[in-house]
Amino acid sequence: MSQTASPIPSAATPELSQRLLEVDNLGVSIHSDEGVFRPLNGVSFTIDRGQAIGIVGESGCGKTMTANALLRILPRSAEITSGKATLRRHHAPEAGLDLLQLPADGREMRAIRGRDIALIFQEPMSAFSPVHTISNQIGEAIRLHENLGRRATRDRVVELLDLVGIPQPERRADDYPFQFSGGMLQRAMIALALSANPSLLIADEPTTALDVTVQAQVLQLIKRLQREMNISLMLITHDLGVVAHMVDYVYVMYLGQVVEEGPVDAIFDQPHHPYTKALLKSIPSLTEQQQVLTPIRGTVPDSRHPPKGCPFHDRCEEVVGEVCSQQMPAHYDVGSKHRARCFKYTPVQVSAAAGRANGDADE
Ligand SMILES: Nc1ncnc2c1ncn2[C@@H]1O[C@H](COP(=O)(O)OP(=O)(O)OP(=O)(O)O)[C@@H](O)[C@H]1O
Ligand SMILES: [Mg+2]
Known part of the structure; x- marks a missing residue:
């Protein structure tokens, strides 16, 4: 396992022509009566042509704001403070266009909305x-x-x-x-x-308002059209269960940051971040008949007053030490194209855990 400098471009690096969108270190601030706060704090992700990604996380973690920042339809009180969002259009993939630099109401941005x-x-x-x-x-x-x-x-x-x-x-x-x-x-x-x-379809909680049967039909429809038309899909949902059959790759967000990312199977079978594990325990499983659903303790902190250190530390069941409440962890590789932002996976923690495991085996 190795540490990766943050911000990060992507876990996967396919050919340039395959990459549709590359979002790097997106930051947004909001100016309110109470002062300035940061609902997005360095969000990075990529979408390849024809790929379906999921953005998941509890209410208020910044999913909609991420999509709206790309489309430049943020509220007037919001300001993009950092980052790049490079769109590689079909006709000129080598000439990436930074969506964050375009005038929000200009002709180019209006053409991208809806068209691309x-x-x-x-x-x-x-x-x-x-x-x-x-x-x-x-x-x-x-x-x-x-x-x-x-x-x-x-x-x-x-x-x-x-x-x-x-x-x-x-x-x-x-x-x-x-x-x-x-x-x-x-x-x-x-x-x-x-x-x-369009090259990219962003679906922001597309079925939350529908009853369960219709919800499944609409999700199937989106998936079928995405495959048939070879469109990229960015599916935004607070429900991890919804992404399971819909996407290839998942980004888990917490309080304006990506805390874990990986191929959908890895996220479900080997979740690493304590937040992802807690999210999974709080959704019903299709396979296990008798199961106890465990709600995540506490609530998402108000992004106006984020906690110091790792934003999840005061709800976390696996706190490593004082460092969790003092510093923000980097992104650590935890598997193939799989990263988690948690001090559990710093090289020193991992080797200590391995040492303990060896010691146990020797006894
Ligand atoms: N117009 C706005 N003015 C001030 N704050 C806002 C505005 N829109 C969103 N926020 C704040 O930004 C943060 C992120 O909101 P966002 O709507 O992106 O969350 P979300 O992850 O989409 O949640 P949900 O699952 O409820 O849709 C929240 O703290 C929210 O209160
Ligand atoms: Mg939303």
Whole structure:
């Protein structure tokens, strides 16, 4: 196990042409009446072409803020204070574009929103205007990015609605949003997001507002379309159970930082960070019949007053020593493309643990 200097670019380093987005050390501050606080504190992650990543963590840890910072749709009180977010577009992968440097309301950023990066979120009603038909609204999004005539646009709308599983799409295209059920509206929002063939789909808690059966259907739909269209997916959720069948690689966030990252199987089978372990113990398992769910003790600290040292130390069951409340741990390699930000995995801790284990075996 080795220490990696922080901030880190990525665990995996594929060909440049495969890398779609590289976020390095993203920091955001918010100016409030109580002063300035930092909801994002050096977030780093990467997304390759066609890859599905999950961003997980409890409410308030900065998942939505991370997505919104990339799309440059942060609240006025928020300011990007550090980092780079390099987008490598299809037509010019070698000329990366730093999203954090573009004017938030400029032409380039407006073209990237929707065209390169599309967003679906929890509340589909807010993606649609109540006074225009579904067809008009998806059609307008198509025409923003493509020069199509009326007939061709209408055909494309119907094709998209069919693709996302809206029954009788020819007829339902002329409905108003209030005539769709919650699940149908969520599907229509996915059609809207996919209308410009984006390279990256960000899905921010896309199914939290839906009942469990519809939730599973919508997740399956997102996964199928992501694979078929070879889009990259950034799935944001507070529910680790949701990412299990949806993504290849997981980033676990806590209080504005990534505390563990790894291939999805490694995160589930060999979680290393005490926070990830606690998160896993708090979700129901599909395989174990009788299990006790253990809530994580305490609550996420207010990001206005973060604790000193490791932000998780006062809820942690595996505190190593005083260092946990004094210093922020670095990212340590704990497996193949798998890292955890915890003092348990400093080389000195690991060799001490190995020594103890050998001693036990000798006795
Ligand atoms: N407009 C805002 N003004 C001030 N603080 C904000 C604003 N939006 C978010 N925050 C704060 O930033 C932090 C991160 O919020 P964020 O919405 O990214 O959390 P999240 O991980 O998406 O949570 P959830 O799972 O509840 O959606 C929180 O402490 C939140 O209170
Ligand atoms: Mg959120």
